Amino acid sequence: MRRRIGHIRDLTALLLRTGLLFAGGPRRLLRQLGTLRRWGTTLGGLVASSAARSPSRPALIDDEGVLTFAELDELAARLAAGLPLHGPRPRVGVLCRNHRGMALTLVACSRRGAEVVLLNTGFGTGQIRAVLGELRPALIVADAEFAPLLSNVPIALRRNVLWADHRPPAGMPLAAPVPLAALPPAPRPDVDAMPRPAVGSGPSIDEIISSEPASDAGPPQIQSRTIMLSSGTTGRPKGARRPPRPGLWPLASMTSRIPLRSRQTMIVEAPLFHTWGYAALQMAWALRAPVVLHRRFDPEQTLRTIASHRDATVFAVPVMCQRILELPPDVRDRYDTSALRIFALSGAALPGDLATRFMDAFGDRLYNVYGSTEASWVSIATPHDLRLDPRTAGRPPRNTALAIVDDDGRKVGRSTRGQIFAANELLFEGYTGGEPMEVRDGLLATGDLGHIDHRGLLFVEGRSDGMVVSGGENILPKDVEDALLKLPEVQEVAVTGVADDEWGQRLAAYIVLRPGTRLDADTVREYVHAQVARYAAPRDVHFIPELPRNATGKVVTRWLSARPGRPLPEGHVEWPRPRAAGL
CATH class of the missing domain: 3.40.50.12780 (ANL, N-terminal domain)
Incomplete structure (x- = not known):
C-alpha cells in the first residue's frame, strides 16, 4: 500500500513538475493516456501516445530535417510491418550512429515486439563477431559505413541485413542480404515501377517503408526488450537485459x-x-x-x-x-x-x-x-x-x-x-x-x-578490481590522477597498475600535456610524493599524445601499454581535439 501511494505521489509530482499535464486540451490528454495504457511505456508506446496528443509537434530533428510525432509514428508502424521477422520476440542487432534511421528502427522494433541488441559503433571485427556469435540476432540493421566490418563476419551471423541510411556502394556486397523481392508487394504502381536492387545488396529501411501501406497494427503480444552491452573496458562486453516496460x-x-x-x-x-x-x-x-x-x-x-x-x-x-x-x-x-x-x-x-x-x-x-x-x-x-x-x-x-x-x-x-x-x-x-x-x-x-x-x-x-597493491600498500589510481590534474601542464592523465617482480605491482602514469608546455618524470614523481604519498609516486611516467578511448569516451586502461607502431586495438576511437586558433 505504501508503495502504491508513493507511486501516485511521484506520478502527480512528475506531471506537475515537468509540464506534462498542462500542454493540450483534456480530450487529447485522455487520448494520450488511453494510447499509453494500450501500448505501455515502451519506446513505441511513448511515440504512439505522443502522436495521439500532439501529432504536429516536432519529435526528431537531424541533418535530414524534422519529423513530427505523427510522422514518426506512421513511418515506424510501416517499417515494423515490413521487417522480415518471424516468431515471438525475434532478436535484432542495431549498428547505427545517431540519426533518424536508428530512431525509426528502435521504435519499429518496439512496435514489433523484437528484442533489440544495441551494438557499439566502435567495435572491431573480433568484438562484433564475438557479440553476434553469442546473441545470434535474426536481423541486423546497420549504417552503410559498417558494411566492410560486417563483411568480415561469418555469413551465418549476418544472413539478414538491412541498411538504416542507404545501401552501401556496389562492390561492397554482403553474401546473404535480405532481397527486396522477399518483402511484401507494394500497393502503389509507382513503387512497383521502382528498379529492384541486385540480390547482392540488401534494401534500406526507406525502401521497406515505401513498399508498405499505412499500418494500424496493435501492440505485440510479447513486449519488446532491449539488450545493452557493457563498455568492455575491463574485458569482453556483456549483454544486459533491460525490463520491457x-x-x-x-x-x-x-x-x-x-x-x-x-x-x-x-x-x-x-x-x-x-x-x-x-x-x-x-x-x-x-x-x-x-x-x-x-x-x-x-x-x-x-x-x-x-x-x-x-x-x-x-x-x-x-x-x-x-x-x-x-x-x-x-x-x-x-x-x-x-x-x-x-x-x-x-x-x-x-x-x-x-x-x-x-x-x-x-x-x-x-x-x-x-x-x-x-x-x-x-x-x-x-x-x-x-x-x-x-x-x-x-x-x-x-x-x-x-x-x-x-x-x-x-x-x-x-x-x-x-x-x-x-x-x-x-x-x-x-x-x-x-x-x-x-x-x-x-x-x-x-x-x-x-x-x-x-x-x-x-x-x-x-x-573495485582496479585497486593497486604495491609493496603491501593499497593505492587507488584515481587519487593520483586527481593530484596530477592540478598541475598546470597536465591536460589529461590516466594511472594504472603494472606487474612488478619486486613489489607485486607498481604505478604507471600516462600523461597528455597541454600544448606548448613541458614536464619531466622526476617532477611528476616528486609532486605525487608531496601531494598523495611516497608509495603512490608512479615509477613509470609516459608522455603520450592522447589517451586511448572507446566509442563512449571512456579511457581503456589495458590499451595504455600498447607499444608504439603496433595496430590500434579493436574498439579504439579517436576523439580529436579542436584545432587551435590560427592553425
Missing part, C-alpha cells in the same frame, strides 16, 4: 534531481547505443519533447545547436564536455548559449576540476549522473553539489537506495571506503551469458569503490 517511475526519479521539462529541446550527443543516450531518448519522448541528433559529435556543432534552440538540454559524455572547453575562446564566443538549461553528463567519472571550469564558462547548468549498464542510475550531482566538490557523484534521486559495504557485507559509516551497492526502479534483469551478479539485501553491486562524506555526497573512487 519501465513505466514512468524512472522518469519521476530522474526529474526529482534534474529539472527536465516538456518544453525543452533535447540535444542527444551521447551515442544511442549507450545506456545514457538511449535513456535520453526515452525521457525526451516521455515528455513529448523534440530530440536533436547528430551522426558524429563536433564540439562547435553542439554550441551552434544550443544557440539555435530555446530551452536547450544536452545529454553527453564527459569527454564531449572536455572537447567543448578546449575550443578556442573566439570560437566559443561566436555562439549565444544563454538558452542552455541543462548539460547532463554520464558514462565516465568527471576528471579533476572539469565541472567547475564548465560551469564558470556556461553557468551552473551541469548535472552528473553516476550509474552503470546494470544499475541504470545510482546518484545525481546537481550544480550545487558540484560547486561544493567537482569530484562528487551527488546524491541518490527518489526511489533509489544506496549503501557502502565492506568486504564482509556490512554497511560502513560516513567517509569510510567500501563497495557501492544500489537499487532503483530500473535494475537490469540479468546477463545474456548467464554471468553471476552480486546482490546483497536487494541491492546490486556496481563494481565500484566509494564513500559517502559527512554532507551525504557520494564519491566514486574507482573500480
